[in-house]
Amino acid sequence: MRFSDIIGQERAKAFLTQVMAREKIPHAYLFTGIPGIGKASTARALTAALNCMNPEADDSCGVCATCRKIRTENFPDFVKLAPEGQFIKIDQIRELNRALSFAPNEGGYRVCFVERSESLTDEAANSFLKTLEEPPPGNILILSATEPLDLLPTIVSRCQRVPFRPLTPEEIEQYLMEREEVERDSAVVLARVCRGSLGEALRMKDSGFLEARQEWLHELMALVKVPPEKALPYALQLAEGLKPLGAQGGDRARGGLQDLLETWANWYRDLLVLKTGGPESIIVNVDFSQKLKKSAKSFSIKNLIHSVQIITQAGQDLSRNRNPGLVLEHVILALRRLCEWRGDPDRILERNH
Ligand SMILES: [Zn+2]
Structure with a gap:
């Protein structure tokens, strides 16, 4: 997964590539926006760019062993946390805190992506605060949420905000035709009914x-x-x-x-x-x-x-x-x-x- 594989989201990508060039990379981010517009994919692209064996100017190479592992979801230093049932519970956060205390497996950066972080229970959120403030070296935390107002302010204030916008019908139409081989007539309709979410368009297609x-x-x-x-x-x-x-x-x-x-x-x-x-x-x-x-x-x-x-x-x-x-x-x-x-x-x- 490369930044160039992500459709739209130019501002988010520009921000992240600019951040990567800094001497000290900030360790906590909050990706906001509706589901299905590339937040998780961008987290993977960032993981690849940070760990790639032959990085190009602002992006990963897409072909080295690390890039391949990330693409096939076999990279041990990309950790995804999602709600179990309705909530992300305190036990999940305790386990994550423990896992992060070990150095990254591959010696580079470990990226931890928290899906739907608005579903953290208050207890879980509070036990995550210290990690978010100062994670062990080599760890980068990315929280994703539809709406930052649904999160505790103490969580939001510890993160760099990265807004993702709904995609345009044209962007979705083009993606469906070029990468999913959807016929034009169907692509035009899907791109308009999906409310700016590629994930939703793909769900509807299938x-x-x-x-x-x-x-x-x-x-x-x-x-x-x-x-x-x-x-x-x-x-x-x-x-x-x-x-x-x-x-x-x-x-x-x-x-x-x-x-x-x-x-x-x-x-x-x-x-x-x-x-x-x-x-x-x-x-x-x-x-x-x-x-x-x-x-x-x-x-x-x-x-x-x-x-x-x-x-x-x-x-x-x-x-x-x-x-x-x-x-x-x-x-x-x-x-x-x-x-x-x-x-x-x-x-x-x-x-x-
Ligand atoms: Zn690579």
Whole structure:
């Protein structure tokens, strides 16, 4: 893994290469940003650059024995710590503290990468403070977190902050086509639905999301034409359709439904963009642009805003562990009722509460 393999993140890379040139390299960093944008890969690239046997100007060579070990995840001096279950617990930190007290195996730098450090329990965080302040020689600590506000200030203040930004659709599109051999049409869609996270785009690519998305959008478009008295059976039938996803456990049904809700929310947001004359370049469902334009005519702006709100609420219900089937039924019935009403949707919503 080389810095040049990481897409985007020019500022983070420039900062780290500049830091490496210093006589005394700072020993604690906090990488911040959403998941799936290269924080762990950059930690590996830094490990390679610090330990490479034939380093080039600002980067590792990518081919020496050390670089190969890092790429195949066999390098003993790259240590990754991740939550066990929901939290990183004090026992994990105690074990890490012990491991760091021995000199690095390969005689260079040992890099310890703490994934989702917001999941450190207070107890674990406190027992990590001293190590973070002054780790044994040869150790570099990298904490990663989505949002620094979720960490104890005493942790944040001991680290050099390195912000990572969401990737642009163009960066993700190019990566998917060049390195994953994804066809252009699919790459364009994945790059827009993944909210700037390459990790999310790759997950969607490998989970059959694109095929499911086509179905979900057709089902949503068909909903307008379902007669009111058939709305409930239609909702039940769609909820039933989620069951195969749930066969391997409730979490998969939940994940599938989150993707469905996000897909539908994007649809209504796209309609809002068209309806309000916003820039077409920010439309997510580019492959449905003709259908979107046609569909936009039959909704009012207020109606579209309410539709997005209904779906957002459903997403929150789902993360509070509500039954996925019931959540979906509720969304479908609520959206169907909005279709009936071309005037002021407030009156419909009031009637339903
Ligand atoms: Zn090398």
